[in-house]
Each structure stands twice: as structure tokens, then as C-alpha cells.
Amino acid sequence: MKKIFILVFVSLLFIQCTSVKRHNNHLNDLISEEKLKSDVDFTYKKLKRLHPNLYWYTSKKDLDFKLDSLKMTIRKPMTSLDFYKKLSPVVAAVRQGHTFVYPSVKLMTKKETKALVKKGTGPFSQFDFDYFNDKLYVIKNKSYNKSIKTGTEVVDVNGIKPKDLIEEYSKFYSSDGYNTTLKTRSAGRRFSSFFSTQNGIKDSLRFNFKYNDSLKVITIKRHKEDTTKTVKKIKKTLTAIDRIKSKALKKKKKVNGYNSDLKNYNRNLHFAERDSSVAVMKIRSFKNGDFRTFYKESFSKIDQYKSTTLVLDLRDNGGGRVTEIANLYSYLSDSTFVFLDKAEVVSKSSLLKGAYFNGGSFGVKAVKTIFSPLVYTYLLLTVHKDKNGKNIYATQTKPHKVNKDSFKGKIYVLINGMSFSASSIISSNLKGSKRATFVGEETGGAYNGTVAGFMPLVKLPNSQLKVRIGLMLIAPHYKTEIKGRGIFPDVSITPTLQDQIKGTDPEMDWILNDIKSTISEIPKTE
Structure with missing residues (x-):
């Protein structure tokens, strides 16, 4: 049995290595005009078969015109990357942030990935960047070169100007609807991925930095921490208290969701005031x-500490599970609530073929085939037509009771352009029910919902590009008449470059000052 397992493992490893090698060997191959045009037609066919409400923001006439125009511009063979640059803007014209094209990039085997990690941290990963007024700045220097100050402008990297690359690649993806804050807020963080897509992963980069009008060229190399000076840890016998602390930490990592790369927790709760009157809940996703x-x-704990104000921080929260936001909302709502409308799908088969059978190895697909009759029976019972003839799938649509420990006090919600998907859905309900005061900037996710849920990757037959397509139109119970925009803040505050450099938080500062001013306005009783 052990020999069979080893043989299967080696076989799978060989197949994976061969597949990666084959993919990389054809990255720069020229693909014929006919095949590229065929991929355009294939993409549109899949969008129509899988994507509900495809023409929500762009009419069928306009989308047809864009696709026909795209095919007319294909007049010579091109590489998959060149084709990606032509196809992506058209898919982005659907204006759904969950639907986009993945570029075809050089892949690495597990062995190669492990070897790269052993070599140390890449040059881009040694900095945090942000983009202000068409300029890229170092917001945090984590590199071995400590002479690079926070607030230093990145003039170019290997001769490539950040503004040029960001403007080019921003055409290849979209927020939900007509919102612009998602792109402006995420541009600095996405720059390194734009660069790597264009130029590959590098072990060293030549940065042209500018600080106080002084220019300096510095090469940053892949860096591995020196462990030779590490003092040997002295073994000590764990006491009963140590074991309790260790167990508590392990539980916290599991419950809060610990990110070992960023060394932070996905969820956090702390109290901003000494008297615990203000609870701050930060949820990163x-x-x-x-x-x-x-x-x-x-x-x-909030109830136990008798907190009167809750600050829910959803800044930079890109979304996640619908079940989680419905659960959280049960602690925030002040009455029985309906969280979502019934989700719209193209058809029963869009869920079966688009999500269930999409992806996976031959073995996984074989197992799925065995269980497909059960899945199809489930879809027959759960997907049905409404009075308007639309196929709907019910999830989180029944009335929910508020939780017995639901928060009764005042709620503030912090949002920005990277508050997207699920974080926008819960924000829509909090905004529509007038349960919270919103501070920050317009969300990247639309107020009236998003097309997400199951999101299969569809591989194009000739270019091998992959298109991610959302299969379910997920809409919050509350809506707005403003089409294609996010949740607008009640108090609009956008952090400046100096805020980033100094590490100040003007949105949180405003909230804390507002709480104090409200308390001071309450008349004292004798």
C-alpha cells in the first residue's frame, strides 16, 4: 500500500511539473488571429450562459459593439499577454468587480516555489506602497536598507514609471458599477502585481527614489534574514500558567483567524476608552x-463591559462569506430582519456546470460525476422561477431574529474604497435601516448588490487565459435609487499622504471626538 501511495504521489508530481513546463514553454508563442477571435466568442458565450444580469451596467448593444470592435482590432497573431491586454478591458466593461480575466504568467512547480521562498523576501515585499496624486510612495520600509524614509517617492522601478503601469493596468479590472474609489485606494498595493505580470518575478530591482527633491538610485535584492546570530533558545519546563497561555493563544488564532504572513488577526476587538464605553471591532475580511x-x-464581552458605542471597522475588507455577515448583522440589527433578496442565477445548469463541475483534477471530476444526480436533485428543489420568469436561489432570505446579545447602542462604521463585496452588503443593510453612522469614503462594492457567490474560472481554449465569472446576483434587502454606486459615508474623510506617513487615523479620530462632543452636550441632572 505504501509503495502504491509513493507511486501515485510521484506520478502526480511528474504530471504537475510537466504541465507547468508545457505552460511556460508556450507563454511567448504567437496565437493566430482566428484562434484569438474564437476565444473572444467563447468568452462572450460563457458570460451569457453563466452571468446573471450581464447587462446591468452596460447595455447589450454597447457590449456587443465592444466585442465586435475587439475582434476587428485583432489583425495579427499575438502572445497570450498581448491578448489579455485587449480582452480584459472588454470584460471589465461589464462593471462587475468579481468578473475579470487572469493574465497568463510564468508558473513555478512546488519545488521551485519552495526554493524561491528559501532565498528570502522579494524586493517588492520589503515595502508597503500607496498612491497619491499619480505618485507612488513608500508608506512602510521593511527592507534591510534603512536609509529609505517613509514618504519617499518611487520615481521608477527598473526604468518603469509607476503612473504609466498603473494607468495601463487599471483598465483591466473594475469595481462594481461606476465607483472609482476602489481603483484609487488599491492602486499602490496592486503596483507590484502589475509589474510582475509585465516583467516576471525578480530577485533584484533598481529603484529610483526621490525624497525632499533629492534623487537616489538604490538596488534592492531578495533578502534572507541572518539567523546565524540567533541566540539558542534555552529549554524550559512549561508551568501550568504557560500551558494555559499557550492554549489560549492557540484558540485565539483559530477563532480570530491568524495570518502568519502578515502576523495579524482577521478579527479583533478592543476598547478605545479606559472605561470600555467604546468598543472597536476591526474585521479585515x-x-x-x-x-x-x-x-x-x-x-x-461588549454587553458585560456595558459599552455604549461600537465602531465597526470595515476598511480594506474585501468580503467573504455571506453566512458570516448575516450572523454579524444579527448582533447589530434592532429588530427582526430579512438580510438578502433571493439570488438570481441564469439557470439550474449554470450552477451545476459552471460551479460544480468546473475545475479539479480528473479524479475529482470523476467523484463529482458520481454525486451529480444528488446535486441536480438539490438544485431542482432550490432553484425555481419567480413571477417575473427569473431563476432564483434562496439563501439568507428568511426573516432572522436578532441575537439575544445584540448591541443596542450607537454604531459607527468605517468604510473606504477597498470595502468590497460582503462588507458592502452588510453596510447596505446597516445604511438602509439607519442603524449606523458611516465615516470614510464611498465603498468599492455597490449598494444594490453584486454578482458573486460561486465564481468558477473558465479557461479559454486557445490563449489559455482564465476568466472568473460570478454566478449569483446577491442583493441586500435595502436598496438605493442611485444606480451603480457604493455606500456613501455620512461623514466623508479621506486620509492624506501625511496621515499615512505619520500613522494617524483621521476617520477614527473624528468618531472619538464626535462621541466626546455628544456626551458633553447631554445636560447634567441634579
């Missing part, structure tokens, strides 16, 4: 960790 336990314990 609605993924990873045991959310039910976290919210149960957190709101129990």
Missing part, C-alpha cells in the same frame, strides 16, 4: 477563523 465563536464571545 469575512474569511478564515471561527466567526460564530468570535462574535458570540465579543458581543457578550
Whole structure:
């Protein structure tokens, strides 16, 4: 049995290595005009078969015109990357942030990836960047070269100007609807991925830095921490208290969702004031960790500490599980609520073929085929037509009761352009129910919903590009008449470059000052 397992493992490893090698060997191949045009037609066919409400923001007439125009511009063979640059803007014209084209880039085997990680941290990963007024700045220097100050402008990298690359690649993806804050807020963080897509992963980069009108060229290399000077840890016997602390830390990592790369927690709760009157809940995403336990314990603690104000920080929260935001909302709503409308799908088969059978190895697909009758029976029972003839799939649509530990006090919600998907859906309901005061900037996710849920990757037959397509139109219970825009803040505050450099938080500062001013306005009773 052991020999069979080893043989299977080696075989799979060989197949994976061969597949990666084959992919990389054809990256720069020229693909014929006919095949590229065929991929354009294939993309549109899949969008129509899988994407509900495809013409929500761009009419069929306009989208047809864009695709026909695209095919007319294909007049010579091109590489998959060149084709990606032509196809992506058209797919982005659907204006759904979950639907986009992945570029075809050089792949690495597991062995190569492991070897690269052993070599140390790449040059881009040694900095945090942000983009202000068409300029890229170093917001945090984590590199071995400590002479690079926070607030230093990146004039170019290997001769490539950030503004040129960011403007080119910003055409290749979209927010939901007509919102612009997602792109402006995420541009600095995406720059390194734009550069790597265009130029590959590099072990060293030549940065042209500018600080106080002084220019300096510095080469940053892949860096590995020196462990030779590490003092040997002295073994010590763990006491009962040590074991309790270790167990508590392990539980916290599991419940809060610990990110070992960033060394932070996905969910956090702390109290901003000494008297615990202001609870601050920071949620970086609605993924990873045991959310039910976290919210149960957190709101129990908030109730125990008699907090009168809750600040829910959803800045930079890209979304996640619908079940989690519905659970969280049960602690925030002040009455029985309906969280979502029934989700619209193209058809039963769009869920079966588009999501269930999409992706996976031959073995996985074989197992799925065996269980497909059960899945199809489930879809027959759950997907049905409404009075308007649309196929709908019910999830989180029944009336929910508020949780027994639901928060009764005042709620503030912090949002920005990178508050997207699930974080926008819960924000829509909080905004529509007038349950919270919003501070920050317009969300990247649309107020009236998004097309997401199951999101299969569809591989194009000739260029091998992959298109991600959302299969379910997920809409919050509350809506706005303003089409294609996000949740607008009640108090608009956008951090400046100096805020980033100094590490100040003007949005949180405004909230804390507003709480204090409200308290001071309450008349004292004798």
C-alpha cells in the first residue's frame, strides 16, 4: 500500500511539473488571429450562459459593439499577454468587480516555489506602497536598507514609471458599477502585481527614489534574514500558567483567524476608552477563523463591559462569506430582519456546470460525476422561477431574529474604497435601516448588490487565459435609487499622504471626538 501511495504521489508530481513546463514553454508563442477571435466568442458565450444580469451596467448593444470592435482590432497573431491586454478591458466593461480575466504568467512547480521562498523576501515585499496624486510612495520600509524614509517617492522601478503601469493596468479590472474609489485606494498595493505580470518575478530591482527633491538610485535584492546570530533558545519546563497561555493563544488564532504572513488577526476587538464605553471591532475580511465563536464571545464581552458605542471597522475588507455577515448583522440589527433578496442565477445548469463541475483534477471530476444526480436533485428543489420568469436561489432570505446579545447602542462604521463585496452588503443593510453612522469614503462594492457567490474560472481554449465569472446576483434587502454606486459615508474623510506617513487615523479620530462632543452636550441632572 505504501509503495502504491509513493507511486501515485510521484506520478502526480511528474504530471504537475510537466504541465507547468508545457505552460511556460508556450507563454511567448504567437496565437493566430482566428484562434484569438474564437476565444473572444467563447468568452462572450460563457458570460451569457453563466452571468446573471450581464447587462446591468452596460447595455447589450454597447457590449456587443465592444466585442465586435475587439475582434476587428485583432489583425495579427499575438502572445497570450498581448491578448489579455485587449480582452480584459472588454470584460471589465461589464462593471462587475468579481468578473475579470487572469493574465497568463510564468508558473513555478512546488519545488521551485519552495526554493524561491528559501532565498528570502522579494524586493517588492520589503515595502508597503500607496498612491497619491499619480505618485507612488513608500508608506512602510521593511527592507534591510534603512536609509529609505517613509514618504519617499518611487520615481521608477527598473526604468518603469509607476503612473504609466498603473494607468495601463487599471483598465483591466473594475469595481462594481461606476465607483472609482476602489481603483484609487488599491492602486499602490496592486503596483507590484502589475509589474510582475509585465516583467516576471525578480530577485533584484533598481529603484529610483526621490525624497525632499533629492534623487537616489538604490538596488534592492531578495533578502534572507541572518539567523546565524540567533541566540539558542534555552529549554524550559512549561508551568501550568504557560500551558494555559499557550492554549489560549492557540484558540485565539483559530477563532480570530491568524495570518502568519502578515502576523495579524482577521478579527479583533478592543476598547478605545479606559472605561470600555467604546468598543472597536476591526474585521479585515469575512474569511478564515471561527466567526460564530468570535462574535458570540465579543458581543457578550461588549454587553458585560456595558459599552455604549461600537465602531465597526470595515476598511480594506474585501468580503467573504455571506453566512458570516448575516450572523454579524444579527448582533447589530434592532429588530427582526430579512438580510438578502433571493439570488438570481441564469439557470439550474449554470450552477451545476459552471460551479460544480468546473475545475479539479480528473479524479475529482470523476467523484463529482458520481454525486451529480444528488446535486441536480438539490438544485431542482432550490432553484425555481419567480413571477417575473427569473431563476432564483434562496439563501439568507428568511426573516432572522436578532441575537439575544445584540448591541443596542450607537454604531459607527468605517468604510473606504477597498470595502468590497460582503462588507458592502452588510453596510447596505446597516445604511438602509439607519442603524449606523458611516465615516470614510464611498465603498468599492455597490449598494444594490453584486454578482458573486460561486465564481468558477473558465479557461479559454486557445490563449489559455482564465476568466472568473460570478454566478449569483446577491442583493441586500435595502436598496438605493442611485444606480451603480457604493455606500456613501455620512461623514466623508479621506486620509492624506501625511496621515499615512505619520500613522494617524483621521476617520477614527473624528468618531472619538464626535462621541466626546455628544456626551458633553447631554445636560447634567441634579
